[in-house]
Every structure is written in structure tokens, then in C-alpha cells.
Amino acid sequence: MSSAIRIILVEPSHPGNIGAVARAMKTMGLSNLYLVNPVLFPHTNASARAAGADDILARAQVCTSLDQALTGCRFTVGTSARARRLSVPVAEPRECAARVQAESAYGEVAVLFGRERSGLTNAETDRCHLLVSIPTVADFASLNLGAAVQVLAYELALARRDDESTPPQQGVMQTAPAEDMRRFYEHLERVLVDLDFLDPERPKQLMRRLRRLFNRARPDDVELNILRGILTATERARANR
Amino acid sequence: MSSAIRIILVEPSHPGNIGAVARAMKTMGLSNLYLVNPVLFPHTNASARAAGADDILARAQVCTSLDQALTGCRFTVGTSARARRLSVPVAEPRECAARVQAESAYGEVAVLFGRERSGLTNAETDRCHLLVSIPTVADFASLNLGAAVQVLAYELALARRDDESTPPQQGVMQTAPAEDMRRFYEHLERVLVDLDFLDPERPKQLMRRLRRLFNRARPDDVELNILRGILTATERARANR
Numbered sequence: 001m002s003s004a005i006r007i008i009l010v011e012p013s014h015p016g017n018i019g020a021v022a023r024a025m026k027t028m029g030l031s032n033l034y035l036v037n038p039v040l041f042p043h044t045n046a047s048a049r050a051a052g053a054d055d056i057l058a059r060a061q062v063c064t065s066l067d068q069a070l071t072g073c074r075f076t077v078g079t080s081a082r083a084r085r086l087s088v089p090v091a092e093p094r095e096c097a098a099r100v101q102a103e104s105a106y107g108e109v110a111v112l113f114g115r116e117r118s119g120l121t122n123a124e125t126d127r128c129h130l131l132v133s134i135p136t137v138a139d140f141a142s143l144n145l146g147a148a149v150q151v152l153a154y155e156l157a158l159a160r161r162d163d164e165s166t167p168p169q170q171g172v173m174q175t176a177p178a179e180d181m182r183r184f185y186e187h188l189e190r191v192l193v194d195l196d197f198l199d200p201e202r203p204k205q206l207m208r209r210l211r212r213l214f215n216r217a218r219p220d221d222v223e224l225n226i227l228r229g230i231l232t233a234t235e236r237a238r239a240n241r
Numbered sequence: 242m243s244s245a246i247r248i249i250l251v252e253p254s255h256p257g258n259i260g261a262v263a264r265a266m267k268t269m270g271l272s273n274l275y276l277v278n279p280v281l282f283p284h285t286n287a288s289a290r291a292a293g294a295d296d297i298l299a300r301a302q303v304c305t306s307l308d309q310a311l312t313g314c315r316f317t318v319g320t321s322a323r324a325r326r327l328s329v330p331v332a333e334p335r336e337c338a339a340r341v342q343a344e345s346a347y348g349e350v351a352v353l354f355g356r357e358r359s360g361l362t363n364a365e366t367d368r369c370h371l372l373v374s375i376p377t378v379a380d381f382a383s384l385n386l387g388a389a390v391q392v393l394a395y396e397l398a399l400a401r402r403d404d405e406s407t408p409p410q411q412g413v414m415q416t417a418p419a420e421d422m423r424r425f426y427e428h429l430e431r432v433l434v435d436l437d438f439l440d441p442e443r444p445k446q447l448m449r450r451l452r453r454l455f456n457r458a459r460p461d462d463v464e465l466n467i468l469r470g471i472l473t474a475t476e477r478a479r480a481n482r
Contacts, residue, residue: 020388023385023388024384024385027384027388028377137270137398140268142268142293144290144391146387147264147268147387147388150384157376157378161376
């Protein structure tokens with residue numbers, strides 16, 4: 001069982017799909033399920049489709065925000081049915097699984113699955129270090145949510161098995177957890193608005209670019225403290241003018 | 242789209258699963274679905290879960306026997322949740338997909354999925370040249386039928402893509418289709434009983450071993466004619482005593 005990987009479903013509509021996800025996870029040795037604002041949960045359809053994976057449903061964490069679900073995670077993967085314009089790096093499931101497996105040695109990893117119809121929002125994919133897209137035929141890209149989790153969980157299980165003999169590398173940096181990154185971005189946005197660098201009416205594109213930049217950089221705790229320190233110092237300088 | 246691969250569901254109980262299978266197939270470019278004695282089909286639950294893959298359901302072939310579903314196939318793969326005692330070779334999905342892709346250049350390939358609760362019978366797995374088993378955690382091996390098809394179809398799609406640049410090999414033998422093999426086995430059994438070699442009350446184990454032997458050998462049409470000729474000659478010799 002891998003306790004370092006959590007599966008996060010963002011606003012799943014159908015309780016049956018939640019059950020199918022639990023079952024898919026259990027077959028592949030995953031046990032940590034997080035549900036962000038599920039439309040109907042708990043529900044008999046979830047239990048029915050879980051078919052023996054009820055323990056995963058019983059232990060599922062129901063969250064009221066993605067921030068809450070990501071708390072403690074140091075690496076975040078988002079699933080995407082299509083290529084995006086302003087894109088976070090995109091990998092296929094096999095490559096993604098190898099990366100997740102490597103990252104899981106150093107901290108908790110989240111794999112996000114979006115809404116059945118509309119997937120993840122841009123703001124949600126901006127929280128991700130990596131996007132994963134399951135290759136499909138061009139004209140019918142829509143995997144069922146449970147089926148998508150099954151494919152990813154299958155590749156994660158293979159990657160875990162392949163990795164079992166390999167000892168974790170030394171000296172890999174301890175990247176800052178998601179909640180600290182979120183506070184940093186909020187702080188950064190406040191400071192940039194205060195500096196008249198950012199139009200508070202239209203902050204989106206610039207903040208998205210900055211998020212992608214820092215998500216690629218993946219600051220560790222010490223580096224993040226330094227960045228926060230710079231922001232605080234900037235604010236103090238403005239206040240003292 | 243791969244028209245050389247057919248997915249065969251043997252006695253599926255739940256129409257919802259049939260729909261999920263159609264959807265999984267369509268995402269991965271598979272279109273030929275065969276249903277052997279489905280408990281409920283057509284059914285609204287199948288259409289609902291197909292979610293846009295209705296064309297595959299509409300074109301699904303409903304068969305009254307596995308023989309009928311296998312007619313025309315030259316290579317047959319069976320899915321299995323567990324290792325078997327008297328075993329046909331077992332591969333993992335990735336290896337199996339490469340094999341199916343290679344075989345599909347020379348004739349139709351069938352991938353069999355068994356009943357939701359009990360899988361394939363021994364007699365059904367004996368029809369297979371290869372078994373495929375999706376690796377799972379030891380204590381919870383039960384993938385949902387749609388999820389199992391999704392994993393296999395995903396690996397088949399990757400194998401097809403990997404194979405696209407490679408031209409088919411020359412000189413690979415044209416193996417005999419399933420229906421000719423079935424007639425051969427029936428003929429062989431009759432002859433062996435007639436020869437008092439086979440106890441007609443307990444023919445199973447010996448015939449299973451012979452099936453596995455010939456399935457490994459994979460006779461082509463000419464070779465099969467020769468074998469049938471030998472059987473006929475044997476019968477004639479017995480009749481003329």
C-alpha cells in the first residue's frame with residue numbers, strides 16, 4: 001500500500017463514480033481518497049460500486065476546498081483530457097507514474113481528478129506541478145472517472161513495483177507543502193497589487209504565469225521563507241515611505 | 242481504429258458494465274464488441290453508461306455461444322484475475338498488448354473477458370493462446386469489468402501507436418481460425434474415444450492438455466488439413482477392420 005499518494009476528486013457529481021474510484025484504488029494498493037465538495041456523498045450508489053472497497057469510502061476525507069485537500073502535499077499532479085494553452089508540463093501516465101513514485105519518497109503527492117463534465121478549472125491546474133493526459137482517440141476523449149483513476153492507479157502500481165528495489169536518492173530537496181505555497185502566492189499577489197504592478201481587476205494571467213514559474217522551481221521550506229521575507233520587506237518599505 | 246481486435250464479454254450480468262466497456266473501448270479506438278449470452282441487453286443502463294459510445298453498442302454482436310463469437314479469430318487472449326493450475330501462458334497487459342498488436346497484422350484477435358463474479362471457465366480459458374492478468378494487490382484482485390477493459394484497451398492503444406512505424410513482418414504463418422480449431426478438437430476427441438485412448442466419461446484433463454499443446458503449436462490451415470486428414474485416415478482404418 002502506498003500511503004504517500006492521495007487521490008483527490010474535485011466536485012464529483014455521481015456517487016457511483018466515487019465508489020468506482022475507491023474500487024480502482026484498492027485493486028492497485030492506494031488507500032487515501034479525498035473528496036472536494038462531492039455533490040452526493042455518502043450515498044448508496046457509492047457503496048454499491050465500491051464492491052468491497054468500502055473501507056476506502058469510510059476513510060475518505062471530505063473537504064470544502066481544494067486547499068484543504070492539498071494540505072501537506074509537496075507535489076501535485078492534475079489530470080487533463082486535453083492540451084491546454086498556457087500549459088503546465090504534460091506527461092503521459094507512464095512517465096507521470098515514475099515521477100510520482102520518485103516524489104512520493106520525499107513527501108505526500110496528490111493526484112487531482114476534475115469534474116465529470118468539465119474537468120479541472122484553470123485555477124486548479126495552476127496548482128499542479130505536472131499535468132497528466134491519458135492518450136485517447138482524437139474524437140472521443142472522455143474516459144469515465146473511475147476508468148481514468150484505474151488507468152493511473154495501474155501505472156502507479158507498476159511504477160511502485162519497478163521502484164521497489166531502488167533505494168531513494170539522497171539529497172533531494174524537501175519542497176514546501178501546498179498550503180505554504182498558497183500563502184506565498186496570496187502574499188505575492190497582495191504585494192504586486194500594492195506595487196501597482198498588478199491590476200487588481202485583472203490579476204489572472206500574470207498570477208498564473210508566476211504560479212507556473214514557482215511551481216517549476218519548487219522552492220523548499222528555507223527558500224520559501226526567504227521569498228516570504230522579501231515580500232514582507234517590500235511591504236514594510238512601502239509602508240515607511 | 243483497430244478493426245482487427247474484438248472484445249468479447251462472456252455472459253456479462255450487468256448492462257451498466259456493457260456500457261462502460263463500450264465507452265472504454267471507444268476512448269482507445271476499439272470498435273468491435275461481441276456479447277456472449279448477456280443477461281440483459283439491450284438495456285437503458287448500458288446506453289447510459291456508454292455516454293456517447295452508443296454506436297459501439299448498436300453494432301455489438303450478440304452471440305449464443307463463445308464459438309460463434311470466436312469465428313474468424315486466429316489468436317485468442319483470455320483475461321484472468323488469478324493464476325491457474327493447468328496454465329496457458331500468462332502475460333501482463335503490456336506484454337500481452339505487444340503480442341496482440343503483432344498478431345493483429347495477420348488476422349483477427351479476440352480478447353475475452355469473463356463473468357463479473359466468476360470470470361472465465363476452464364473450458365473457456367482452454368480456447369486461449371495467451372492469458373493476461375492485470376497485476377493487483379494480493380488481497381483485492383477484483384477490477385470492475387469496465388475498468389479491466391479500460392486498462393487492457395489503454396495498453397492496446399499504446400502498443401498500436403508504438404507499432405505504427407514498424408512494417409509487418411513477412412513470412413509469419415497464417416494460423417487456422419478458431420472455428421477450424423474447434424472442429425479439429427471435436428474430431429480428435431471422437432477419434433481418441435474410438436481408439437479407447439480416451440475415457441468418454443472423463444475426457445476433460447487429456448483434452449485440455451491436447452488443446453494447450455496445439456494452441457502453443459498454432460497450426461496453419463495447411464497443417465490443420467494434414468491433421469484432419471490423419472484423423473480421417475485413422476477412422477477409416479478402424480472402420481475397415
